[in-house]
Amino acid sequence: GENVEQHPSTLSVQEGDSAVIKCTYSDSASNYFPWYKQELGKRPQLIIDIRSNVGEKKDQRIAVTLNKTAKHFSLHITETQPEDSAVYFCAASLRGADGLTFGKGTHLIIQP
């Protein structure tokens, strides 16, 4: 089955700086790669996703890049703000929301 590795497990950045979280996946057939944000004590929520026919996608301060050849994808957050503090999970699947395999998460800490 699919295996998703996520790094780093904890990331601390100064407010206003950029943050990058990286994931690798094992199944070359995977074609859907979402990122979920989970604030402390709250439910995971989708923040951005990308499909394998696209190399990059942006939404305001967040962007995701995908390298299918290397089987890795990354989340980029620019101009970080205190409300960006959360755990971020990457995931991969063959069929949209079905059978998503999640990474172990990255705890992003925004320091004032």
Place this chain on the structure above:
Amino acid sequence: EAEVAQSPRYKITEKSQAVAFWCDPISGHATLYWYRQILGQGPELLVQFQDESVVDDSQLPKDRFSAERLKGVDSTLKIQPAELGDSAMYLCASSRTFGTGELFFGEGSRLTVL
């Protein structure tokens, strides 16, 4: 805004007891998922329903776990008997239909087994 409802939010039980969790997906969502999230890890899929049918239960420990979605709407996940290693957050999620992109998660049911 419609949300996935789950209950109870918290459950403390002793090992060997039975526990049950309930989930009501967003109205009209045909696909329902139960995930288990152990502290410090990502969600792990236990079972997926399309309407009332099980699509994937390959990761469900069937000797002690069961799940049903009898009328294709709300769902129940049961554990009997509970073991210490079952302590985790049980998350329910729904999506509009099979293969669509976004999962909508509930707030979860946190289980502590003593």
